[in-house]
Amino acid sequence: MSLLPPQITKAIEEFSKLPGIGSKSAERLTFHLLRSSKASPETLGKALTDLKVELKYCRHCQMVTLQDECSICADTSRDHAMILIVENPLDVIAFERSGYKGVYHVLHGVLSPIDGMGPEQLRLKELVDRCADGKVEEAIVATNPDVEGEATASFIRERLKDKVEKITRLAHGLPMGADIEFADQVTLKEAVDGRRKL
């Protein structure tokens, strides 16, 4: 690769560090930026350099925000005794669309020792602190239903069990529009176990 100027190999190298982008994709992206009329390396470069500038995390829920407090936590009409614990900021947006009326807590990750994500890398201390005064009545753990998400959920339950009366987990079952024929066995078992009166 010594035929390529160093700034090109550097850009390729940095792109390769991103998840799902191998060295071939990184090369393609770099050369695309060099000749594209729509995307430009300067614009993307500036957007990324600016990414963390002035970016704050809400002092209550750790959501990304521009103020000290996010608009959700500042909203007094919401139920502040109910905290929905999510992995990342995009989950908050998804739950907002669903009409949820409590508040949130963003962990910014899940426990995943392979990726170097331990309890200290998550915003867990902030969560425990928020629940310390006993005013939180329910904590809904909404991590993803996968290995890391389940492990994180158990970990959170242990940390909060003396502080929050009701700790719940999102319901598992068939998603809307699913086809039972193609559903996996664990989902079907959960759907039967969690059956509700019609």
Add this chain to the structure above:
Amino acid sequence: MSLLPPQITKAIEEFSKLPGIGSKSAERLTFHLLRSSKASPETLGKALTDLKVELKYCRHCQMVTLQDECSICADTSRDHAMILIVENPLDVIAFERSGYKGVYHVLHGVLSPIDGMGPEQLRLKELVDRCADGKVEEAIVATNPDVEGEATASFIRERLKDKVEKITRLAHGLPMGADIEFADQVTLKEAVDGRRKL
């Protein structure tokens, strides 16, 4: 998405402009950069901002370089009467590995009206100028064997036919290690048509 700070939506938007990156991938990349320990938005941002700084194109072959002339064109031991015409700089690196000893010409794209790539967007004028003095004996058109690559090859042949005596195209056929059983019909036809004496 109004819940997200503008610099985050901006980064997502810029990532989405890249080929093969949809809005979901763009979100994932942006939030990955925010919390990753390995990749950082500042480093990638700086690499991209610097990408075009001091970047030059060789005045002969249009290869990306740091000088006015690339190391290949400056090498007098190479055959300057043979020009291999490629789509992009990475192709040069691939051919260098194969032991090719002539020089190159990088088009920086192929004809593709849908993507707004016409003859003016390619480094075609530079190619025609290079061949104008009649010193180039052979032009090997090495665009990819796909629709755009074939169209570009025909276009180049028309432009060069009065200037270069021998205009050739890379051989089509079975790649090394291929399995005839799984080869497509066009490749097999080309392999038979282009058969060589053993």
